Amino acid sequence: MSRKRVYKEEFLDIGFTLLIDRGVEKPQCVGCGEVLSHESLKENKLERHLHGKHPTLAGKDRQYFKRKEEQLQRQKLDTPMNTGVYSVRQATTASYMVAKRITKSKQPHTSGEKLMKPAVLDVVCTIFGDDAVKNK
Numbered sequence: 015m016s017r018k019r020v021y022k023e024e025f026l027d028i029g030f031t032l033l034i035d036r037g038v039e040k041p042q043c044v045g046c047g048e049v050l051s052h053e054s055l056k057e058n059k060l061e062r063h064l065h066g067k068h069p070t071l072a073g074k075d076r077q078y079f080k081r082k083e084e085q086l087q088r089q090k091l092d093t094p095m096n097t098g099v100y101s102v103r104q105a106t107t108a109s110y111m112v113a114k115r116i117t118k119s120k121q122p123h124t125s126g127e128k129l130m131k132p133a134v135l136d137v138v139c140t141i142f143g144d145d146a147v148k149n150k
């Protein structure tokens with residue numbers, strides 16, 4: 015009989031942020047990015063991780079962990095390929111778009127910059143989102 019555990023804001027004081035994995039709340043360490051099980055969403059378990067793996071982080075203030083949490087979330091955004099499943103689908107969509115562009119151009123596949131640049135932008139745009147292209 016496992017009672018449903020809930021994340022508390024105080025957990026950030028001991029270095030843990032909240033991650034939702036398919037609807038299940040899980041604690042994620044902001045020090046190393048490790049995701050613990052839902053059952054570990056308990057103060058003593060989280061403290062054990064903090065003191066066992068990051069003795070130097072124990073005793074840091076909330077501000078410090080807040081900053082680490084932001085870093086961690088930024089990293090996640092910077093590396094969408096690491097998230098697996100959905101990027102495969104997006105890569106398929108992107109390659110389809112490129113193929114369509116090549117067909118439309120009625121040119122050999124080696125037509126270089128004129129064709130490839132917009133094609134690459136399609137890929138980047140599909141996988142990383144429009145924001146990535148805006149910075150070009």
Ligand SMILES: [Zn+2]
Nearest residue numbers: 043045046067
């Ligand atoms: Zn850790």
